[in-house]
Amino acid sequence: MVCRRHKARPAEQQMAPLPAIRLSTPLRAFARVSVDYGGPFETVQGRGKQRRKRYVCLFTCLLSRAVHLEMAYALDANSFLNAFSRMVNRRGRPFEVISDNGGNFVSADRQLREDVYNDKVKKTMASQRIKWTFNPPLAPHFGGVHEIMIKAAKKALRRILGDAQVTDEELVTALSGAEALLNSRPLTYQSANPSDPGPLTPNHFLHGRSEGQLVPAAQNDDGRSVQRRWRHVQMLVEHFWRRWLREWVPTLNQRKKWLNVRRDLAVGDVVLLIDPATPRGQWRLARIIEVYPGPDGHVRVVKLQAGNQQYKRPISRVCPLEC
Structure with missing residues (x-):
């Protein structure tokens, strides 16, 4: 059993098909968006050179892949809702929004703070008739559509700012420059024929x-x-x-990895709960108590029982032992 624990590999499943939200009508920019945070970036405050942490709140359109960058003054729900309101005032109210599961909070009471954060955001968005969907915890590959844009935005900001000490006003100006740069990137290939139209951006x-x-x-x-x-x-x-x-x-509908269909995890399977903060030999045993099949019928998210606690995790965060 010790050897099996050390040799266990994370569960895999064929890559899911393109979500329907990526092709839903109406066809307008920022009708359906994905949200993520980046940073922190330190800014100088006044003559005393006092420093404050600022964050980049990125909104990316799921259809046109356009990007809107806002500066967030904190990681709490109120700061995010203010940034979201500024985006809506400029780009229009979206119908659906996708985001991660409050992974910005790192503290001893992380789970409690995630629940409070998510409940407040959902309640606010429900009053505006906006459907809000949270990805499973510890599943960054579920939000690749915004993770890749956060990476590009950070790279653009590093090229613009370098090692300079900036104020809040200068950071907002740099964000607008990075936004213009990202929105001018080509989406389609450039044809070698000069008579063909240029690539879409x-x-x-x-x-x-x-x-x-x-x-x-x-x-x-x-x-x-x-x-x-x-x-x-x-x-x-x-x-x-x-x-x-x-x-x-x-x-968009090309699978570049996770090509093979695997056995779906089922209720009652015994697994190891992956925890990067602890050694592999100390990962907790857990049992699957609920599965969440996708539109194609395959299971990629499960609910686990480990002792007296329950967790919702993607299958990439569990290692099957006995199926």
């Missing part, structure tokens, strides 16, 4: 062109010209979404 869905500027204004004040210009802009938006459906969407 998130700015095409936000501003109508890749440079991040608005489409040119009408040349005169004739009412008919303004109406024709409005129709032209609408045709451009429809054209970009048709290209998005034809060129971008087919590239």
Whole structure:
């Protein structure tokens, strides 16, 4: 049994299909978003050189992959709700939001603080008719759609700021520059044929062109010209979404790992609960008491009973022993 504990490997399952939320209507930017935090970044306060920690709250559109960056002054629920309100005022109210499970909190009463944080956020969003979904705890691969953008945003901020000591105002300016840089990245491949259109970027869905500027204004004040210009802009938006459906969407449904179908974990299976903070030989034994099948019928999230405590974990955080 000691050898089996040391040789046990984490459970695996075939990569899930593309979630329906990534293709849901209406087709507009920031109708469905994913949220994550990055940082901290230290800013200088006043002449006394007092320092404060600031965080980056990233909102990424699940359809157009556009990015909106807000500065958060803390990691509590009130600070996040203020950042969320600023995003809604500029980008419009989303219908659905996905985020992690309060992994920003690291303390002895982490589980209690997560529950309070999640309950407050859900209650606030329910009053605004926004559907909020939390990913399972300790499952960063469930939120790859925002984790990759947080990585890109941090890289852009490091290039912009370097080792400079900045104030809150300068950090907000740097965030706007990083946002413009991320929204000008290409989504589709650049064709070698010079007559082909350029690659799609998130700015095409936000501003109508890749440079991040608005489409040119009408040349005169004739009412008919303004109406024709409005129709032209609408045709451009429809054209970009048709290209998005034809060129971008087919590239999303490719499995690059976790290709094989494995046996699904079931209720009653004995597993090891992976804890990176303890040695492998001291991982706790647990029993599966509930499973959560996905849309394709495969189990990727389970509920465990370890002693008197219960945990909800992805299967990548458990090692099956006896099935």
